[in-house]
Amino acid sequence: MSNRLNLFFGPQHAGVSGNFNITVTLEGETIVGARIHLGFLHRGFEKMLENVGFLQGFPFVCRINVMDPDHNEQIYAMAIEELAGIEVPPRAHYIRTLVLEMARLSTHLLWLNGMAGAMGFYTVNHWAMLARDEILELFSLISGARVYHIYILPGGVRRDLPDGFAAKMTAFLDDFEQTLHDFDVALFNNRVFRKRTDGVGVITQEEALRDGMTGANLRATGLARDVRREEPYAAYADLDFEIPTRIEGDSYARAMVIREEMHQSVRIIRQVLDKLPDGPAWNRTPNPFKWNIPPGEAYVRVESGRGELGGYAVTDGSNRIRRMNYRGPSLPHGLVVLPRILVGMTVPDIAHMVSSLNISVPEIDR
Amino acid sequence: MREHKRAKMWTTHPYKWGQKYSLWPIHFCTGCGAIEIPPTMLAPYDASRFGMGPMASPRQANLLLLTGYLTRKTLKYVIRTYEQMLTPRYVISFGSCPIDGGLYYTSYNTINHLEWYLPVDVWIAGCMPRPEAFLMGVNRLMEEIENGTADGYKRYEENIDYYRRNQERTLGKKFLEELKQVEWLT
Amino acid sequence: MMREQELVERLNARFSGLEARVQRRQRVIVSATRELIPSVLLWLKEQAGYHQLTLISCVDWIEDGEFELVYHVASHASGIHVMVKARIDRDQPVMESIVPIYVPAQPYEREIHELFGVDFPGNPDLTPLYLDDWHELPPLRKDFDTKAYAQRTYDYEQ
Secondary structure: OOOOEEEEOOOOOOOOOOOOOEEEOOOOOEEEEEEEOOOOOOOOOOHHHHHOHHHHHHHHHOOOOOOOHHHHHHHHHHHHHHOOOOOOOOOHHHHHHHHHHHHHHHHHHHHHHHHHHHOHHHHHHHHHHHHHHHHHHHEEEEEEOOOOOOEEEOOOOOOOOOOEEEEHHHHHHHHHHHHHHHHHHHHHHOOOHHHHHHHOOOOOOOHHHEEEEEEHHHHHOOOOOOOHHOOOOHHHEEEEEEEEOOOOHHHHHHHHHHHHHHHHHHHHHHHHHHHHOOOOOOOOOOOHHHOOOOOEEEEEEEEOOOOEEEEEEOHHHOOOOEEEEEEEEEEHHHHHHHHHOOOOOHHHHHHHHHHOOOOOOOHOOO | OOOHHHHOOOOOOOHHHHOOOOOOOOOOOOOOHHHHHHHHHOOOHHHHHHHHOOOOHHHHEEEEEEOOOOOOHHHHHHHHHHOOOOOOOEEEOOHHHHHHHHHHHHOOEEOOOOHHHHOEEEEEEOOOOOOOHHHHHHHHHHHHHOOOOOOOHHHHHHOOHHHHHHHHHHHHHHHHHOOOOOOOOO | OHHHHHHHHHHHHOOOOOEEEEOOOEEEEEOOOOHHHHHHHHHHHHHHHOEEEEEEEEEEEEEEOOEEEEEEOOOOOOOOEEEEEEEEEEEOEEEOOOOOOOOOOHHHHHHHHHHHHOOOOOOOOOOOOOOOOOOOOOOOOOOHHHHHHHHHHHOOOO
């Protein structure tokens, strides 16, 4: 008689992934099978976007992924700009880059909160939330809200940066470099963290390519691929930054790639503040009540905190979008890689793997 | 005068003092409002100075925090969780979505009125509310506990037919039959 | 634009029954028929190095009585993103599953099966992904009115 047990790892998520359910089949302590159940966060965005005008869609799209909302706005804005032929002034490109890199920093800090919390490093948990809160306060200076900004619109950004923002941002960045050093001492160079993550959850480059992985998970297997280099958008073509890569493909490699990306984000923001050009921060768009976009289709992509975030938009000449399909980078990670990689591990590794693969369920469910 | 009143409360109603200063929320975040819970519970807003600390099991918790929208699947789990909590138990709804559907009122998968399915003690409006708003809501709940008006759990038992009718209409008969397997503890 | 043009010429020469064109820099659109899709995708993956299946989209053209399936594949080496499209009948929507070619096709086909009602014979698991106890039309079809459904189910008179 076998010792198989179905363990329902319920919608209360361990870490900060979002509500989903992993039903693992255990034989003793070892996982022999895993099945993912979703739908706890499904709101039907793509249907709701078809019923509202183009500008009205922006309060919706930032809510698709709560941890990294600005990249979703960037996708919708880029899609509408490509379909309608709208130009964006250079200053707006730089401000968008600033906002997107701040969003990347805040989502990486949220990842750090989840990863450290899933392993029991509760001090780093608190530090990461504190640093993220400072970024959210800077966001509320720019856009008026902490989490959902509705700031990137077609044609540019909603309003220009406030006076004195550069000084506050620079002060935060100087502090943050010291905080990164603290994270190194407390977590990334910590012997316990290394023991728990070295060699755990190894993904080879062939497996990563076969399963459709993108983002930091793919860069940790040795392939230096980043949408910001492959197809530069916003102001990334003019900025100087590196693509951190590692070759081991285990959980420690993924953690170090994300840590290096935080460092590169700081570098990018400093360059943006130095090189910010003058000029308008937005171009006028048509009257939203009378705005029809000619029929067409467009696929746009950005590098969000988790990988290649894409949007496929189709218009048909009316004043509504025909179809807006979002491609969340966490879908292959959560539905293809996670059930496969959990086989052979033990129960404490479930929260570890969910955090290590940086799975965000809202962008799978939409 | 205030100290005298407090001392009197401590001798006549010590359980209220204990209840309001140890609200233990169950660690179940439902919707996008959940992103403001870590800053509130941890640094920098630190809800543990109010006596709040997250609990993993519903049997050990007495506060259900519904942070944001609820889909149909989540509502099934939330009702089960609520009924497993021991009384007195309180519900704080966080965000505009449980009030009237919020931004997702046309969605085919999110409920629009939480009050039809579960009794709510404190509503916090916003999309999304700041951590300070959340702490104000918690303080309001503490006042209501002290005044004795936080009686959502009593309303649930007295009007159980109303709540069951709505639950069946939205979630289906099969859900109610599965729910009967959970023991009621009052 | 050299590599996009080269890919378009190779595709048009290799397959008859499809039309490939360059949409813009790093975007190529291939309009094919339903039967050609698996061979085109296999050729793109094995002969042209398009290893990544990014997304499978479905668009509801209710006026034409058709669904349009769009397969998005991308190549790391060239940076080109190709959209291979095919129209299928809306009343009996069936499309051969491409899971044997691209592993991540499985969840995307499962999602389209649930939200549009397209059948993918050959996909190992087409059980519902997001919704349970769903007895209405597949929700992303154009004839499903989400506001009316929400009012009926979540906003009825007390």
